[in-house]
Amino acid sequence: MKPILEVNELTKQLGSFKLDNVSFSLTEGCITGFIGVNGAGKTTTIKLLLGLIQKDAGEIKFFGKSIQNNEHEFKNRIGIVLDDGYFYDDLTLLEMKNVIAASYSNWDNRLFKRNIDRFGLPLNQRIGTLSKGMRMKYAIALAISHHADLLIMDEPTSGLDPQVRLELMDILLEYVGEGKSVFLSSHITSDLDKVADMLILIHGGRIIFSEEKDLLLDKHGLVKGDNKELNEQSKALFLTLDETDYGFSGLTADKAAVRRQMKNVYIERPSIEDIMLSYIKR
Numbered sequence: 001m002k003p004i005l006e007v008n009e010l011t012k013q014l015g016s017f018k019l020d021n022v023s024f025s026l027t028e029g030c031i032t033g034f035i036g037v038n039g040a041g042k043t044t045t046i047k048l049l050l051g052l053i054q055k056d057a058g059e060i061k062f063f064g065k066s067i068q069n070n071e072h073e074f075k076n077r078i079g080i081v082l083d084d085g086y087f088y089d090d091l092t093l094l095e096m097k098n099v100i101a102a103s104y105s106n107w108d109n110r111l112f113k114r115n116i117d118r119f120g121l122p123l124n125q126r127i128g129t130l131s132k133g134m135r136m137k138y139a140i141a142l143a144i145s146h147h148a149d150l151l152i153m154d155e156p157t158s159g160l161d162p163q164v165r166l167e168l169m170d171i172l173l174e175y176v177g178e179g180k181s182v183f184l185s186s187h188i189t190s191d192l193d194k195v196a197d198m199l200i201l202i203h204g205g206r207i208i209f210s211e212e213k214d215l216l217l218d219k220h221g222l223v224k225g226d227n228k229e230l231n232e233q234s235k236a237l238f239l240t241l242d243e244t245d246y247g248f249s250g251l252t253a254d255k256a257a258v259r260r261q262m263k264n265v266y267i268e269r270p271s272i273e274d275i276m277l278s279y280i281k282r
């Protein structure tokens with residue numbers, strides 16, 4: 001599949017924080033989870049993609065074309081869902097829609113109406129009176145009503161209850177089912193366990209890995225066993241290792257090698273959170 005967005009050696013110094021030579025690409029028709037703990041650099045990367053802050057160096061290409069020279073086309077073909085700061089609370093949903101729709105050349109009012117009906121949103125209610133879940137659905141309805149090819153979302157699930165998070169994931173799955181792509185930052189990795197195709201981990205302003213989720217989950221393993229299984233060679237197979245008097249548990253990035261070298265151990269499937277924490281603890 002084609003890369004929809006390519007980020008090459010993106011760099012930005014912000015006070016003592018440096019986003020350091022960040023490179024990754026997003027594949028068409030995929031949900032890519034951009035994961036990392038607080039302060040890792042997720043929002044900074046997204047702000048640079050959207051031109052909300054200026055990069056020091058690096059290049060961003062959208063469908064093979066530099067976004068710097070094609071800013072208008074890029075903005076028309078992406079949908080954006082940021083933290084809830086960018087709506088006017090005193091406007092109704094309909095009034096705010098009119099403000100936003102005016103800035104897109106391919107805005108589709110019928111599609112917007114369909115999304116609004118589907119999400120059960122009251123068009124004449126003031127934005128300030130919406131619940132957090134409704135506000136998120138409204139932000140998505142706005143972001144996907146101009147036939148965007150790529151939806152970019154910064155921490156969309158934070159502060160939402162599990163039911164609304166589940167609904168949100170269903171909406172995203174339906175969206176990529178139409179051949180669109182989603183780039184979604186989150187430190188709540190459990191949502192991504194279900195829906196992400198690709199995962200990119202950022203930590204301290206650097207990309208730690210960028211991989212297909214299924215491959216990542218397949219090759220890593222949470223290993224438990226008796227301490228007598230551990231020696232210098234087998235210990236080298238672990239990203240993290242906890243040893244107690246009762247035995248050890250550790251996360252390996254090479255489950256196959258553990259199977260070959262350690263005979264009496266249990267290997268469980270890790271969660272994305274287990275993997276993320278192991279890489280950043282190293």
Ligand SMILES: Nc1ncnc2c1ncn2[C@@H]1O[C@H](COP(=O)(O)OP(=O)(O)OP(=O)(O)O)[C@@H](O)[C@H]1O
Binds near residue numbers: 045
């Ligand atoms: N304008 C700025 N001046 C100085 N430092 C900044 C500025 N903006 C962000 N930072 C710092 O950059 C680092 C990365 O912040 P960023 O918001 O990108 O992290 P994040 O991964 O999105 O975290 P979170 O999950 O908490 O939103 C943080 O240490 C933050 O304090």
